[in-house]
Amino acid sequence: METLLLDPDDVTASTEMGEVIDAVESAFAAYSDGETQMPVKSYIDLPQYNGDFRSMPAYIDTGEWEAAGIKWVNSHADNPRNHDLPTVIGTMIYSDPETAFPLALMDGTGLTRLRTGAAAAVATRYLAPEDANSLGLVGAGIQAYTQLEAIAQVRDIETVVVSDLREEAIEAFIAEFGDQFDVREGSLTEAAACDVVSTTTPVTEPVVEAVGERTHINAMGADAPGKNEIAFDVIKDATIVIDDYEQCTHSGEINVPWGAGKLGDEDIHGELGDVVTGRVDRPDPDGVTLFDSTGLAIQDVAAARVIYNHASENDIGTEFALVGTDT
Known part of the structure; x- marks a missing residue:
């Protein structure tokens, strides 16, 4: 038996966004049902490199399927500027729960973006107004791409307003999606006034000072202590839904x-x-709602399962002998 190696292109080729969203939703449900194991995310802080490592293991049993895995991921803010590398680099080991055999070793960087978009889509599905058709993106980096791709699966998005300090990032985003949506550059205020707004910045001082009267906010950027994208006046007036109590109070938007x-x-x-x-009842969609997302290991495992299954069924990836034959 061999392990499947999936590089970034393989992960992309094996991605079915709708299936990933449904899998992540099932993982959230299993978490609520007490049918997951997910130790607290552990950190190794490396201030000398302006970065950190994070270890994220999980097991899921939805009743229909089970899955296990671990993601080893980082956040090094200086990587793009100093090393021509992504800020976030991840590696995912996807394993058979029954035997512990490593079924796949896959790129976790694209996986992280994928499951982050899927989590925002699940939140949007349950918290945003049904007729939401405009999406504001605060931050036009690579995370914003999967935010749009995923959220457009659960709401009929027509207009996209993108705000970023980097003009070249906005131009690249518009070039990617301009033929599918009405995409335009806008101010922070304009982006935050949309029906749905996703924030994907690493800031420690709030950048969103106000939102629309019925805006749903996906606060995706805060994933470490001190990070904070949304002004307190907005947070206190919103109905707050979180992904995990311990993680959000420690390192989430709140x-x-x-x-x-x-x-x-x-x-x-x-x-x-x-x-x-x-x-818990769904909040009133005619008010402001806020989803505080720190990123859960169960999301990674759920997404990895979809990717692995699709890759296996379509002969994507490279098989190699990771485990020896000794018993």
Whole structure:
């Protein structure tokens, strides 16, 4: 038995976004049902390199399928400028829960973007107005690409407003999607006024100061203590749904006001998995909603399962002998 090696192009070729969204939704539901194992994300901080490593293992049993794996991922903010490398680099090991055999070793960088977009799509499916047709993107980096690709699967997106300090990033984004959507450059204010807004920046000072009266916010950028994209006045007036209590209060969008004592348990509507399963009511879509996403290992495992299955069925990737024959 051999392990399947999937490089970035293989992962892209094996991606069925609609299936990934559904798999991530099932993972959230299993998490709510207590049918997952997901140790707390562990960090190795490397301030001398302006970066860190993160270890993210998980196991899922949805009742229909089970999966296990671990992602080894980083965030090194200086990589693009100093080393011509992505800020985030990940490697995913996808394993058979019964035997622990490593079924696949795959690029986790594209996987991270994929499952992040899928998580935003699940949140948008449950929290945004049904008639939402405009998407604001705060940040035009590579994460924004899968935000649009995924959210367009669950809402009929027509207009996309992109805001970024880098003109070249906006031009590249418009060139990629301009023939599929009405995409235009806009200010932070214009982007944040859309029906749905996704923020994918690494900032530590809020950049979104106001949103529309019924905007759904996917706060995707804050994934470490001190990061904060959304102004407190917006957060306190929104119905807050989180992906995980421990992670969000420690390193999610709400971590800064939480640490300052400005937010408490009473301000959190619930976790997304509980909304998916109906344990917690869906918020009023005619008000402002905010999804605080830190990224969960169960999302990676769910996405890896879809990618592995599709690759196996379509002869994508390279098989190699990772495990020896000794017993």
